Structure formats: structure tokens, C-alpha cells
Amino acid sequence: MSYRPLTETTAAAFLADIPAVAERLGGEANDWSVQEVGDGNLNLVFLVTGPQGGVAAKQALPYVRLVGESWPLPLSRAYYERLALADQARLSPERVPALIHHDDVMALTVMEYLTPHRTLRGALVEGLRYPLLAEHMAEFLADTLFFTSDLAVPAVEKKARIAAYLGNTAMCRITEDLIFDEPYFDAPMNHHTPGLDHVVATLRADIPLLLSAQALKARFLAAPEALLHGDLHTGSIMVTAQDSRAIDPEFAFYGPIGFDVGMLLANLWMAHFAQSGQRPGVEDGWLLAQAEALWAGFAERFAGHWRNHAPDGEGGALHALSRSDGVLRDAAIDAWRAATWSDSLGFAGVEIIRRILGLAHVADFETIADEALRADCEKRALLFARELLVDRQNFPNAAAISQRIAQGTAA
Amino acid sequence: MSYRPLTETTAAAFLADIPAVAERLGGEANDWSVQEVGDGNLNLVFLVTGPQGGVAAKQALPYVRLVGESWPLPLSRAYYERLALADQARLSPERVPALIHHDDVMALTVMEYLTPHRTLRGALVEGLRYPLLAEHMAEFLADTLFFTSDLAVPAVEKKARIAAYLGNTAMCRITEDLIFDEPYFDAPMNHHTPGLDHVVATLRADIPLLLSAQALKARFLAAPEALLHGDLHTGSIMVTAQDSRAIDPEFAFYGPIGFDVGMLLANLWMAHFAQSGQRPGVEDGWLLAQAEALWAGFAERFAGHWRNHAPDGEGGALHALSRSDGVLRDAAIDAWRAATWSDSLGFAGVEIIRRILGLAHVADFETIADEALRADCEKRALLFARELLVDRQNFPNAAAISQRIAQGTAA
CATH class of the missing domain: 3.90.1200.10 (Aminoglycoside phosphotransferase (APH), C-terminal lobe)
Known part of the structure; x- marks a missing residue:
């Protein structure tokens, strides 16, 4: 399996194959609502909610979203992000979202859905x-x-x-x-x-x-x-x-x-x-x-x-x-x-x-x-x-x- | 072949198998004189001279020579030394000895014999x-x-x-x-x-x-x-x-x-x-x-x-x-x-x-x-x-x- 950007249409099916994610959301993929909200300048962020809970799935794009494909940026940043999330979760667990799953090939990190945070x-x-x-x-x-x-x-x-x-x-x-x-x-x-x-x-x-x-x-x-x-x-x-x-x-x-x-x-x-x-x-x-x-x-x-x-x-x-x-x-x-x-x-x-x-x-x-x-x-x-x-x-x-x-x- | 410390007796035969060294020394291993002179506190240093020239062969010991086997020190220092010698030789070739050969397993670095230096x-x-x-x-x-x-x-x-x-x-x-x-x-x-x-x-x-x-x-x-x-x-x-x-x-x-x-x-x-x-x-x-x-x-x-x-x-x-x-x-x-x-x-x-x-x-x-x-x-x-x-x-x-x-x- 190689890297491909998820969409609001494909995200649920992909996430359904990840037991830790499916368990947290509850129900079936068909029951989940998926909304891509971006994270500012760089990545895709899908907020996914199911009958029992929600997750935030963040996926890196191979370029800077703010600028476009003319500014490439390596997917490896997703690897460093989940490395840092793991270090921070060990040191200050109450101040970061919990890490649920990561996939280095997909440059994807699935985290606790922080709600009603803004x-x-x-x-x-x-x-x-x-x-x-x-x-x-x-x-x-x-x-x-x-x-x-x-x-x-x-x-x-x-x-x-x-x-x-x-x-x-x-x-x-x-x-x-x-x-x-x-x-x-x-x-x-x-x-x-x-x-x-x-x-x-x-x-x-x-x-x-x-x-x-x-x-x-x-x-x-x-x-x-x-x-x-x-x-x-x-x-x-x-x-x-x-x-x-x-x-x-x-x-x-x-x-x-x-x-x-x-x-x-x-x-x-x-x-x-x-x-x-x-x-x-x-x-x-x-x-x-x-x-x-x-x-x-x-x-x-x-x-x-x-x-x-x-x-x-x-x-x-x-x-x-x-x-x-x-x-x-x-x-x-x-x-x-x-x-x-x-x-x-x-x-x-x-x-x-x-x-x-x-x-x-x-x-x-x-x-x-x-x-x-x-x-x-x-x-x-x-x-x-x-x-x-x-x-x-x-x-x-x-x-x-x-x-x-x-x-x-x-x- | 695994690491073993050389001695004044075994050094010449070992070095004779290294073409770049044999060529620099000239003649046969039997013609070479080998003197172990130490380098201060940490290592073995063999000065080897032959009919055509000389080399200095430095070998790390798995402990601090000054103190003894009670103070272990990893052989990897020989790797970093030849890494640095290579970098220095690129940047300031006239101010360091030329690197002739290195053997990471033996923790051995063979260099130009600096003479009549002290x-x-x-x-x-x-x-x-x-x-x-x-x-x-x-x-x-x-x-x-x-x-x-x-x-x-x-x-x-x-x-x-x-x-x-x-x-x-x-x-x-x-x-x-x-x-x-x-x-x-x-x-x-x-x-x-x-x-x-x-x-x-x-x-x-x-x-x-x-x-x-x-x-x-x-x-x-x-x-x-x-x-x-x-x-x-x-x-x-x-x-x-x-x-x-x-x-x-x-x-x-x-x-x-x-x-x-x-x-x-x-x-x-x-x-x-x-x-x-x-x-x-x-x-x-x-x-x-x-x-x-x-x-x-x-x-x-x-x-x-x-x-x-x-x-x-x-x-x-x-x-x-x-x-x-x-x-x-x-x-x-x-x-x-x-x-x-x-x-x-x-x-x-x-x-x-x-x-x-x-x-x-x-x-x-x-x-x-x-x-x-x-x-x-x-x-x-x-x-x-x-x-x-x-x-x-x-x-x-x-x-x-x-x-x-x-x-x-x-x-």
C-alpha cells in the first residue's frame, strides 16, 4: 500500500480497518460522519464522529496546502509529529491529545477528537x-x-x-x-x-x-x-x-x-x-x-x-x-x-x-x-x-x- | 575476522596484507621495523618503517590505557577518529597526517608517519x-x-x-x-x-x-x-x-x-x-x-x-x-x-x-x-x-x- 491522500468520501472506509479507531467510533463506517476541516496551512484534517465517540485524523500532503503543489514539503513531517506527540504524551499527558493510531506510509496520525475545544x-x-x-x-x-x-x-x-x-x-x-x-x-x-x-x-x-x-x-x-x-x-x-x-x-x-x-x-x-x-x-x-x-x-x-x-x-x-x-x-x-x-x-x-x-x-x-x-x-x-x-x-x-x-x- | 589487539610481533604481518600500506613501506614484512610507542593515555600506536617509507598505525584498546581494563572505552572512537581525519584532510590537508587505511573491525587507523616531527x-x-x-x-x-x-x-x-x-x-x-x-x-x-x-x-x-x-x-x-x-x-x-x-x-x-x-x-x-x-x-x-x-x-x-x-x-x-x-x-x-x-x-x-x-x-x-x-x-x-x-x-x-x-x- 502506498501513500494516497484521503478524502471525505474515502476516509471512513480506510479508518474502519483500524481496530483502535473503529472501536472508539462505534457502529459501522456507514454510521460515521466525516468532515475535512484543514488545520491551517499544511495538512488535511478529518473530524470523524460515530455513535460512541470521535477521532481527529490528520494526514500530511506532499506540499504546503496554503501555497499549493509548487511548494513541496516531505510527508516525513507526519512521522516527526507522532514522535513528538508520543514524547509529549509521556511528559505532559493532560496537555496533548491522546495518540490513537499512526500510519507512516499514509503520513496519517489519528488522535483523540478534542471537543468542545476551539x-x-x-x-x-x-x-x-x-x-x-x-x-x-x-x-x-x-x-x-x-x-x-x-x-x-x-x-x-x-x-x-x-x-x-x-x-x-x-x-x-x-x-x-x-x-x-x-x-x-x-x-x-x-x-x-x-x-x-x-x-x-x-x-x-x-x-x-x-x-x-x-x-x-x-x-x-x-x-x-x-x-x-x-x-x-x-x-x-x-x-x-x-x-x-x-x-x-x-x-x-x-x-x-x-x-x-x-x-x-x-x-x-x-x-x-x-x-x-x-x-x-x-x-x-x-x-x-x-x-x-x-x-x-x-x-x-x-x-x-x-x-x-x-x-x-x-x-x-x-x-x-x-x-x-x-x-x-x-x-x-x-x-x-x-x-x-x-x-x-x-x-x-x-x-x-x-x-x-x-x-x-x-x-x-x-x-x-x-x-x-x-x-x-x-x-x-x-x-x-x-x-x-x-x-x-x-x-x-x-x-x-x-x-x-x-x-x-x-x- | 574479529577485533584483536596487535603487538609489535603481529603488526607487520597484519599490515603486509594491506596493499596501500605495503606499497608505502616497500620491501617485505620481514624488512620492516615496528615500534609500539603509545599515544599518551588511550591507544596502541605502532610506528612501522620499511625500505621506502613509514606509517603510523593507531589501534584503539577497549579500555583506557592510562587507567587499565577497569575503565572500558568503546572501540567506536577509532571510527570517529578516521571520520574526523577524513573531514579535516578535506578542509585543511596540510595540517593533518594523511589517512592511508582504516579498519573499523580492528579499530585501526593507518596514517602517514610524521617525521622528524615531535x-x-x-x-x-x-x-x-x-x-x-x-x-x-x-x-x-x-x-x-x-x-x-x-x-x-x-x-x-x-x-x-x-x-x-x-x-x-x-x-x-x-x-x-x-x-x-x-x-x-x-x-x-x-x-x-x-x-x-x-x-x-x-x-x-x-x-x-x-x-x-x-x-x-x-x-x-x-x-x-x-x-x-x-x-x-x-x-x-x-x-x-x-x-x-x-x-x-x-x-x-x-x-x-x-x-x-x-x-x-x-x-x-x-x-x-x-x-x-x-x-x-x-x-x-x-x-x-x-x-x-x-x-x-x-x-x-x-x-x-x-x-x-x-x-x-x-x-x-x-x-x-x-x-x-x-x-x-x-x-x-x-x-x-x-x-x-x-x-x-x-x-x-x-x-x-x-x-x-x-x-x-x-x-x-x-x-x-x-x-x-x-x-x-x-x-x-x-x-x-x-x-x-x-x-x-x-x-x-x-x-x-x-x-x-x-x-x-x-x-
Whole structure:
């Protein structure tokens, strides 16, 4: 059997041959309803429901769906996605969909159907709030990042895991190009709101900014600190009032911890910047407070794992930093927090810039119909992002960020 | 045929069956002279000469020769050594011995017999000087490090090369333990000159020092910037008045560029610190000047490769930093130089400390018979090394280091 893309017509018959799937859906294939909903830019996603339950079946296409067959993309990304889903399910089972079945030849992954979940980005655009979101995502980040890092894993095992993901080069290449390079140059697929021409020209001539973006790219290329989700924006998070799940880890690889943290912070901050365009006069500090809570919760939980994981000094490759005797461990935690915060701010900066100047924009800004209003929101976000890249030492903590954003200038 | 260690008696007959070796030696196996000379701590090395020429045959043992069969070490290191020799020969053919034959089952590598070369460390202990040394080693470092970095190699190819070396974990583990961890704790195999007890106790209680050493270990574990030699001290360099070659790359892996550079700088600086114990009254600044010339030559040649490699902006993963238009490239070179210098100083610091407090010491100090004199030289080196770890921002360039060492205190 070779690869073939499923359709709403063929999906049920294919899935009926998979016992774990048939059992979960109940009844017969004829009883199932199948809806292809896409997942954004890259894949087919079939939501399948039967008498007893539902599944989400995600199938990779051999090209980028957003662009078309002219942009080929290897099916192997489905393999890395289910590898990452399995690792994440082991480390943070409550924060990811359960993996039900995978088929590497068909580039197909069948997962738990998350319902009544919706994507966080869409919900934030509507002004909805999720009191448990920051806590849940802090948990996902701390649990997946700490327990795949040199603080928790011996070097031999860590290097084997790095190697297991090193082949996911096509997905990393997308990030390398679209996040770190193209927004800073006049690349063909870039686009931006007309009113931004002047600020765009200024940013693309800003050598310290370009230098900082490239320094972050160098870290993205060669800093395998932990297993990253790799694409943890608000469109990769499914929420209800009680639950939050990270989905779509097809960009997973071993990279710098600040990349995952910074991307999520950036998307919360962008949601805030967009508020004054979406519902003028009603914006408040809720989203800024969520970003603060996310960072605080993440850093505290990561530090807690560090203190509790291997107090006898064995465990990870950096075991000398785990010993509970002496003050080295606490000094190391402080140093880690400062370095990871700085890294996260930098990666947040490139994420904001690419979402406004690059290929893939976000609904937060795109749904602001008034172009002048949208350009104003985006310009404020861009100038903030520039500070994250070149002046991030001005922001010692998340409260300083909230103050800067609320006041419109650096403290 | 399975692995068996060769002996002076069996080596000639084994090598006679290898056409490339037999041809180089000339005559018959009976005519060849075989001498097993070791290579320091780990392996068998047979120097074999015949009527027409010679070869050096290096065979790994399944344990650490220095310690014995109680410390097993996998034969796979011979595989990584010949992999690295092949990569280095492609990038810097004049600075490594030519590879003649390899046998992965026998863990055997047959190389050009370097003659009349001797090890640099032994020569420096005798006070000999090599006017071309700094230039040659700057060439080796710049050529092997630049052309295996993200500045020269596309990401897909770079990641494949990282993966090719990721299995060399046993050799990396030796470095992780002996360089970054054990010297800072009361590890069983540590030893030091008696007069150093007080300074050793002070250093092992120095939290900023321990923190810096562990931060460097974290970089050693997870910063695959370029293909490192991995053990580039003065005992891994063979010299004549006209030639210099780097040998023994069995510790090779993708790591931080400053590790190779810093280790060699550290060994030149240690040779200087040892002078006053070896030949009191005759020390001068020659070794300090060589360290300065090594750094300057390396940084300049690396920058030259950067400017000339791909001025059209293609080539390595960091291609945006190679474009000859605009000022980004030169700003990036300056930033790279500052960051790599700082990294190199840190790695130099841990190398000095481990050579005085850890398991594997160096002849530079060990040949100073007078214990009090040796302790004095070592203490001065240790205090200098501490500054490299915790106050390296005080040394903006190599001249500042020479001044610090010559004056005995920070500038």
C-alpha cells in the first residue's frame, strides 16, 4: 500500500480497518460522519464522529496546502509529529491529545477528537477568556522542556533523542526562512498593511535588529537544549473553560527553550496589541497578565522540577547543578531563569515581526477591517518587538514588559 | 575476522596484507621495523618503517590505557577518529597526517608517519620555539571550524554531519566528567601538588566559578557550532621547524568553536606559566606572543573565509550574514569575534584548572621537580584561570591577557 491522500468520501472506509479507531467510533463506517476541516496551512484534517465517540485524523500532503503543489514539503513531517506527540504524551499527558493510531506510509496520525475545544487564537479574537490557560500552558512548557533537557536526561540518551529529530529539516527550514530571514528583507512572499511602509523600511535598515535576528537564528540552528513543540502559537492550542491542549507538533526538534516560550508570549502580546483595533475602548490588561502568569508559572514549575528531580546529584548530564547540598543549584536556577527570559524575549520579537511583515499573518490583526486602525496596532507591536530584539536588557521581568506595553514606551 | 589487539610481533604481518600500506613501506614484512610507542593515555600506536617509507598505525584498546581494563572505552572512537581525519584532510590537508587505511573491525587507523616531527608539548618543555606554529594552527582552526559551521554549510547537510558524530558519546563523556565536573569536586581520581590545598579549597567553594564551569559544560553539551577536534592541546600537535600537524581527533564532535580555540590557548599559557619553574630567570614573552598570534591569525582567517565564501548570499544556513552588500556582514563578524573570544577564554579557564586539579596533568608542570616551585607556578595559573571563568569581560583581547599574565594581576 502506498501513500494516497484521503478524502471525505474515502476516509471512513480506510479508518474502519483500524481496530483502535473503529472501536472508539462505534457502529459501522456507514454510521460515521466525516468532515475535512484543514488545520491551517499544511495538512488535511478529518473530524470523524460515530455513535460512541470521535477521532481527529490528520494526514500530511506532499506540499504546503496554503501555497499549493509548487511548494513541496516531505510527508516525513507526519512521522516527526507522532514522535513528538508520543514524547509529549509521556511528559505532559493532560496537555496533548491522546495518540490513537499512526500510519507512516499514509503520513496519517489519528488522535483523540478534542471537543468542545476551539483554537485559542479564534477565541481570543472574540474576546473570550480562559482562566486556566496560563497555568496549563506553563505546565506543558515546563514538563516537556525540563524533562527533555540536559538537566533531566543523561548525555547519551539526550544525544540519541537529538539525533531522532535531526531529520526534521524541512520543517526547521520553514522556520529558518519565514521567521528569521524573509521578514527582514524584500522577500517575494512577504506582505504587510499599506500604512506600514515607512516603519518597514526603517526596520529593514536597522543593523542591530538584523544582527539580533540572525543571532537568534544561529541559536535556533545550533542550541539543542530540549525537545521543542516548535510552533507553539495560539493557533496550536485548543481550549475549553476547563482544558487546554497543545496540538500540531510537526515542527518538533531539539532547540533553544526560549523559542517555545517566546513564541507563545509573543502571541499573547499580539492578541493584546490587536484588542484596540478589534474592540476600541474595551482593552484591558488581561492578556498582559496572562503572559506574566505564563512566564512566572513556567519558570517556577521548571525550577521545581529542577529541585525535585535528582537531589542526589544523578540524573541529567548537568547533574552537578542538581545536588541539593550547597548553594550552587539555586544560583544556577537564577542564572537559567535570567538567560531563558532574555532568550524568550528575543524569540518573541522575531515572532511578532514575522507575523506582521512576513508570509503567515495572524487573525488577531487580520480581522481588523479598518486598515489604518490595523496599521496602528501593528506599528505599535513592531516597535515593541524591535525593543525585544535590541534592548531586551531593559526588561528584567514580565511585569516590566506589561508596563512597557501599557504605557506605550519603555519604562 | 574479529577485533584483536596487535603487538609489535603481529603488526607487520597484519599490515603486509594491506596493499596501500605495503606499497608505502616497500620491501617485505620481514624488512620492516615496528615500534609500539603509545599515544599518551588511550591507544596502541605502532610506528612501522620499511625500505621506502613509514606509517603510523593507531589501534584503539577497549579500555583506557592510562587507567587499565577497569575503565572500558568503546572501540567506536577509532571510527570517529578516521571520520574526523577524513573531514579535516578535506578542509585543511596540510595540517593533518594523511589517512592511508582504516579498519573499523580492528579499530585501526593507518596514517602517514610524521617525521622528524615531535609533540609540541615535549618541545615546549625543552624551551624550543617554532616560528610558524601560530600561523599553522590558526590555519587549521579557521579552516576546519569555519567550513563545518552554519556560515558555510546548508542546514540539511550540517544536521547530517552533526548526526554522524552524535554517537561519539563515550569520548564526550570523558570531557564532560574530567574537564567540567571532577576538578571542581572531591573526585577520586583528582590529584594536585601538595602546596595547593588552600587554593583548591577556595576554588571548590567559589560558586561563581562553579556556575561558570557548568555554563560552559552546558554549551559543550548543546552548541553544535562546528566540527571540533575536541582535544587540541599541545600533546596533540606534531611539529618540526617547518611543519605543524594536528593529530588524534578521536574526541571529535560538533560543539562550540571556543572549545578548540580555548584549549590550545590554555596550553600555550600553561607552557608560559611553567617556564619560571623549568628555567628560572629565562622566561620571556614568546609563548604569550604565540597565543596572541594564534588568536589574531585564527580570527582574521575565519573572517576572511566569511567574507570570501559566498558573497552572493548563498552557501551556509546563515547566508544572510554572508552577503557582501550592506554593513550587516561586518557587524556580524565583529559580534562573532567578541562572542567567540569570550567563549574561548572560558574554555581555556576550565582546561587550565583541570590540568592542575584533575586526573590528567601536563608535562609542562609535572617536569618541575621542586614541588614548592611547581605549586607556585600552578597557583599563578589557577588564579589566572579563575579570572577567565568569572571575570573574562576584563580581557577584551589577547594583548590584555598577555599584560595580565606578565604583570601577575588584572590590568
